[in-house]
Amino acid sequence: MKHFFTLTSIALMVLFYIGCSSDVEQDQLNNPTQIDPTDLFIGAPLKDGVILKNMYEDEVRSLIDKTSVQIVTVLEGTGRVTLEARYRGVRDFGLGFPVYECELQDNAAEAIGGIAQGMSGSPVGPPGRVMGALAYGNAFSKSPTRFWVTSIDAMEASIVRQTFGDLLDGDRAPAAPSIGIHTDFTPVKTPLMITGIQSHRLEQLTSYLKGERFQYLELFSSVAGSPAAPPADTSSLEAGDMIGVAVATGDVVNAIGYGTVTQVYDDDTFVAFGHPMNGDGKASLPVYRAVVNGIIPNLQASYKSTYAYGNPIGTITKDLTPAIVGKLGSPPAxxxxxxxxxxxxxxxxxxxxxxxxxxxxxxxxxxxxxxxxxxxxxxxxxxxxxxxxxxxxxxxxxxxxxxxxxxxxxxxxxxxxxxxxxxxxxxxxxxxxxxxxxxxxxxxxxxPQIMLAAIHELVVPEEIVPGESATFKVVLLPHWTATNGSRKIEKEVTLDIPDNFTKGRANLSVKSEDPFDNLFFDFSFDENDEEETPLPENLDELIKQMEDGQTDLGIITIILTPNDAGLDFSILEDPFSFDNDDLSEDNQIPPIETKIVIDGFIITGSMEKPVNVIGKESLE
Structure with missing residues (x-):
């Protein structure tokens, strides 16, 4: 099984985590009434309670080129502000719904990098209107920054979109259009802040998390902890509010993706981001309110310094190409x-x-x-x-x-x-x-010890006799960090040799469970040597099959194989003339096999050695 997702770039982000602040401080975060004049970039404040009315495609197409529009987003704290932009036209790229091209006209915003990651989902439209969500932009762009807007029509269609998860669960709902991504622009990615991770590990995670599933996410290392203490009321949302969508939360790791709410409806449903988070279709992700600590300039793409606070206020129920869809209320299990x-x-x-x-x-x-x-x-x-x-x-x-x-x-x-x-x-x-x-x-x-031990030597008796016991010694050479007073580990193995064991030269083989050591050791030309494992029909059978397939890398297998593949020539009328019928299982003497376990070690390597088998008459 492979989990595939592509992360086109990795960045290090340091957030200063604000813990349990006073109610007054939290009220200021939730309802900021003053803007610090020393802030480099503030935008025009938007009063709480202002409701943005939807502008659908037919009306948008009637707009003339360079019509003034606004971006509603959060840049500091939790207060919404507006940024100036202008509409440049409808772009139909065969995506299944229209994308609106716009151009940023705010000099202060351009000064710190223009469109920032975390702005995805920000409502865009003429003053008081929402024609869609800021969703796509250009990396390394120059002023004036172009960006593209997912239409509110497509985002609303996502609310009733029938996902594959719904189909598997037996639900039925009307279908909605889908989208492809045009090569002229890239998504304004959702910053996924991961706490507890060291910065150098982000690059290592890209080899594990690769493919299409997470192409809309950008990983960041964060020193922020779990969501901070809530203010008095965090249960409501407005268009333009900042939210955090949690993948995981806990004592060490908190993986939360941040973006902006595009629209909230009377039934407490909301749409956000303007593009998918993971593209999973049916989803069950907890949603938090979020605070912004400003914009971090970056040559490739600026991003918001953000952290979640309070308890979950709802659930993301769908994760689709035009939007994520959420519902305010109880958080998911x-x-x-x-x-x-x-x-x-x-x-x-x-x-x-x-x-x-x-x-x-x-x-x-x-x-x-x-x-x-x-x-x-x-x-x-x-x-x-x-x-x-x-x-x-x-x-x-x-x-x-x-x-x-x-x-x-x-x-x-x-x-x-x-x-x-x-x-x-x-x-x-x-x-x-x-x-x-x-x-x-x-x-x-x-x-701290390297608990490896290699099969180093086999000690066998000069000769063994059928009908008696034979003792062999397996000598292991452990890694020097794992030695305990002795440089070698010696294990004696006693095998009972049956009376009919073939005389002559036998072969003693010793092998580990290391799959890389046994690529050729276990190779067989007989297609019937191993029975095909049947497919499990239910979960209990799958568990049993998984249990049966487990291996202990401390196991050593010892096999004594008779001469001539165990063929007993004494039963043949003419030992020098036989056909394939003489090679039946009844005419063969099976190898003798046993296993030993070296506790706490990983055994590597394999070894073979010939053993001379003589008859009892040879001892007289």
Whole structure:
């Protein structure tokens, strides 16, 4: 399973987190009445309670070129302001709905970079009107900055849009037009602020989070924590307000995308962003009010310094190309994720998070970032991890453990947890049953030792006799950091040799469970050697199949194979003349196989050695 999303650029953003402020301070944030004259860029304030009336396509097409329009957005605190722009025409690029081209006319805005990330969704139209949402712009643009507006017609159509998720759940609703992206412009991306992550990890996440799904997001590292304390009333929204849409929240990681509300309706439905957040269709994401701490200039694209505050005020229910659609009221249910971390046998540190349904791809991100934030260093080591998943559809609990020794435990944890979660969550990996996670637990034990041991030597007796026991010795060479008084690990293995074991030269092979060591070791020309695994028909069968497929990288397999593939020549009338019928299973002596476990280690390598099998008469 692969989760694909493309992040075209990575930026570092530092936010100064304002914690629990006084009610007076919060009231000033919620209802600013004064503008600091020292601010570089203020815009014209828009009074609270001003309702913007929709302007639909037919009326927009009657506007003449260079008609004055306004952008309604938040630049400081929570107060809405207007920026001056002008309308340049309707652009029909075969997108399924019109896009309006506009031109920024505000010199102060141009001075700090023009259109900023986080402005997406800002209402645009003549004074008092909304013809659509600021949605697209040009990177590295020069004044006057051009931008493109998603029509309010298309955004409203998203409210009743039938998503694939609705279809799977059996819901039915009228369809709405879709959109493509024209190459002349790019989305004004939604800044996704991630707390707890170190800046250098953003680049590493791009190799994990790549593809089309997150092309409308820009990752930023943020020092802001979870949403701050709320003012007296945060339950209402107006067109132009700043909001945060949460993917994950918790003790360490808070991944929240920020944008602007375009329009709010009488039934508490609202539309925002003017483009998708993830493009997931049916969605279930909590929404917060947000505060802006100004605009951060950037040569490629400026962005708003933003953080969420208060409790969730509603839910994003749809995530479509023209808009995200939300509903004020109760927040959605989320998946609780517990991460427990300890170093060797030290104390356990627990961190708790919640991940939105549909965003399970962030569960491994939370695990890796949480470990990184507690670990606080980039040194190599060995991690032992146990992942436990609980589901709504069954009482059966799935548990899987893995061990990894790496120069970059962050990446190993990220991809292994992703593999486990995606086996159930990814619709292509899981063809057995719908799965709904109800709880995730990830326990991590971190060690500074590199717990690797290579198969180094095989010690075999000069000869073995059928009908007796034979003792072999496997010698392992551990990494120097994992030695405990002795440079080598020696394990004796005793095999019972059957009376009919073929005399002559046998072969003793020892192999690890490391898949890279056994690419050729397990190769077979016999198509019937392994039975094809049947597809699971339900979730319980999938869990059982996953459990059966788990491997312990500390296992060593020892196989003693008889001479001539185990063919017993004593049963043949003419040992020098036989056909394929003589090679039946009844005429073959099977290899002798056993396994041993080296606790706490990852065993690598494989080795073979010949063994001389003699008859008892040879001992007389």
């Amino acid at each position: 989320m998946i609780p994720v517990k991460v427990a971390y300890q170093v060797s046998d030290g104390g356990v540190i627990q961190k708790h998070h919640q991940v939105a349904y549909g965003q399970e791809v962030f569960i491994p991100v939370i695990a890796a970032i949480t470990m990184d934030s507690i670990r606080q260093e980039l040194s190599p080591g060995t991690i032992d991890v146990t992942v436990t998943l609980r589901f709504k559809e069954t009482e059966t609990i799935y548990t899987e453990s893995f061990r990894s020794a790496s120069s970059n435990p962050f990446i190993d944890l990220l991809f292994n947890v992703d593999r486990i979660v995606a086996s159930f969550d990814d619709i292509f990996s899981n063809s057995a049953s719908k799965t709904t996670l109800t709880e995730v637990s990830i326990e991590i034990t971190d060690k």
